[in-house]
Amino acid sequence: MSAATTGHARTTASAEQPVPDLLYSEAEEDLRSAVRSLLTDRCGPAAVLARIETARPYDPDLWTALGAGMGAAGLLVPEKHGGQGASAREAAVVLEELGRAAAPSPYLTSAVIAVEALLSTEPEEGTENAALLAGLADGRSTAALALPWSTAPGSRPAATVRAGDGVALTGTVRGVADAGEAGTLLVPAEGPGGLGLYAVEAAAPGVTITPLVPLDLTRPLADAAFDNAPARPVAGPDRAEAAVRRALSAGAGLLASEQLGIAEWCLTETVRHTRERHQFNRPVGSFQALKHRLAALWLDIVSARAAARNAADALATGSPDLPVAVAVAQAHCSRTAVRAAEECVQLHGGIGMTWEHPAHLYLKRAKADATALGTAGRHREALAGLVDLPAPSH
Missing domain, CATH: 1.10.540.10 (Acyl-CoA dehydrogenase/oxidase, N-terminal domain)
Known part of the structure; x- marks a missing residue:
């Protein structure tokens, strides 16, 4: 699949300000x-x-x-x-x-x-x-960026690993997503010249991966400890910080699409269940109160789709509005996914609370994603700064 086959026409208001393409090709x-x-x-x-x-x-x-x-x-x-x-x-x-x-x-x-x-x-x-x-x-x-999974884009990462002579890394990074599955760890570390980015083989001597018990069992977290672990420089102080920021921005922007998928499954599954589940000889989905709740959730998901697609399009086109698009997408999609998953569990009644029904997988993924790569509140604060608005109260 080449870039040529995935191209799509975009109508622009002017050569300087392209209009985001929110549709799927x-x-x-x-x-x-x-x-x-x-x-x-x-x-x-x-x-x-x-x-x-x-x-x-x-x-x-x-x-x-x-x-x-x-x-x-x-x-x-x-x-x-x-x-x-x-x-x-x-x-x-x-x-x-x-x-x-x-x-x-x-x-x-x-x-x-x-x-x-x-x-x-x-x-x-x-x-x-x-x-x-x-x-x-x-x-x-596979590889993983060795930063806590909660690290938000836009700020200088707090390096907890130091690069010594040779190059050998010493320090610990806590709560790294997929560290236990990665063959290579990309580790931001403070060296003599400043922050650098280093590649470390996960199986190298001096590397210890300690699995954690996360809320979301479908995305493992682990602590990564380095004790004079051999490493190779990937980016020096002149590029490392920009590389980490770009990676976290892309991760947060595209995490919104994962959150959109969670919300869409929850709505589809809940609508199906309420059509099939009967009370008083009627499908529970025919009750007006449930119709209103599902209709309101559908509207939230439509808005989340627009926000997620805008972030993806901004990443694809290199839009100057990328920081705003990512902050909007995370602030909205994060909350929408959690709400959709909560509604899914509640409107399934007793079966939604059981381990056998998959609803809890989506609730845990939505809750875990809500703290990944910056919380919704953190992204709202970033958005306020980007568009010169007062910081939101919590």
């Missing part, structure tokens, strides 16, 4: 169908529930089929580095479907955040950075 819809079909076959609710009770919730065969077989792992990677040369719009479609399936997958952490961090270094062919990027693009390996 034909190629994007084809990609959606392919990803949904794969997830339906290999990642149904029963399969997810079974895997999260094991020590490894990720299905390596699913990742091979999605990342390598379908080429999704390389959507954001240019063709010259072995990727698909697509854009954030296509990656957003994949994340919508992963959210809709509550699929355990390192897609966001590896194929989006880690890839964006590497792309910021402008790797040249034949270099180690280019080789690492090519490995991520074809799905042979």
